[in-house]
Amino acid sequence: MSLSVELQLLALTIGLYVFDSMLLLFPNEGLLTSIGKSKWHISFGSDTTRVRGKEVLFPNLFFPHRPIFKLSWDYEGVSSAKHMKVNWLAQKNLFKNLVIPIYAIAFAQFILFPYVIFFFLTDLSIIIAIAYLYGSVLLALFLIYRKRDLFHISKRNFFSLSFECLVCPPVAVNLIRKISLSLPDINEDLLSVAKRLLEDEVWQVTKNSFMSKLMEEIDFEDEGTPRYIKLIANRDKILLESSR
Numbered sequence: 001m002s003l004s005v006e007l008q009l010l011a012l013t014i015g016l017y018v019f020d021s022m023l024l025l026f027p028n029e030g031l032l033t034s035i036g037k038s039k040w041h042i043s044f045g046s047d048t049t050r051v052r053g054k055e056v057l058f059p060n061l062f063f064p065h066r067p068i069f070k071l072s073w074d075y076e077g078v079s080s081a082k083h084m085k086v087n088w089l090a091q092k093n094l095f096k097n098l099v100i101p102i103y104a105i106a107f108a109q110f111i112l113f114p115y116v117i118f119f120f121l122t123d124l125s126i127i128i129a130i131a132y133l134y135g136s137v138l139l140a141l142f143l144i145y146r147k148r149d150l151f152h153i154s155k156r157n158f159f160s161l162s163f164e165c166l167v168c169p170p171v172a173v174n175l176i177r178k179i180s181l182s183l184p185d186i187n188e189d190l191l192s193v194a195k196r197l198l199e200d201e202v203w204q205v206t207k208n209s210f211m212s213k214l215m216e217e218i219d220f221e222d223e224g225t226p227r228y229i230k231l232i233a234n235r236d237k238i239l240l241e242s243s244r
Contacts, residue, residue, distance in 0.1 A: 067180035077234035
């Protein structure tokens with residue numbers, strides 16, 4: 001039994017959003033995400049699902065307003081001390097005025113349009129829904145343009161981003177993620193960030209993920225090599241750390 005055109009359109013919209021949300025990370029990379037006003041969370045890619053040698057990770061699809069920052073960490077624990085501390089709260093606050101437009105875009109695509117298509121299909125309702133959707137997208141793009149210097153977005157990149165969002169509105173839901181992922185000069189070591197920002201209980205759980213990644217790297221390294229010794233030393237150091 002074939003799906004109706006309406007269901008196919010809804011599935012296509014959701015599928016485009018999910019596909020655009022997918023991230024590919026190197027094994028030593030993770031995502032820093034803010035939760036609420038002052039809490040933070042770190043996510044890693046899947047150990048079992050890989051694309052082109054990278055690990056697949058889907059950010060929480062129900063919270064597109066949360067900025068995400070991709071960071072890496074040094075398995076050998078050498079470079080972590082070289083990085084300056086970043087004011088992550090300030091980075092997060094750059095996106096505050098985009099929250100409402102992003103949810104307006106999501107509402108239009110995942111609630112308003114399905115309601116119109118399935119229950120209230122008239123020419124006027126379709127025009128209103130389209131106007132609401134593109135009005136929300138244009139508002140978000142306008143706010144981004146006003147802050148493009150803070151976001152380090154060139155005019156060329158802005159127009160490219162605008163074209164992408166106007167031609168394929170489902171990807172506009174990810175505007176905050178796209179910009180936060182592209183911010184330059186945010187290179188604080190992920191492990192250092194975890195120790196500094198995560199609450200004690202969250203850090204203890206996240207530390208296990210770091211250890212799992214590190215142990216996998218140790219297993220692939222030949223015993224006795226200089227790098228193997230550094231990896232072991234960093235493993236022991238992390239194991240001994242009970243707090244930040």
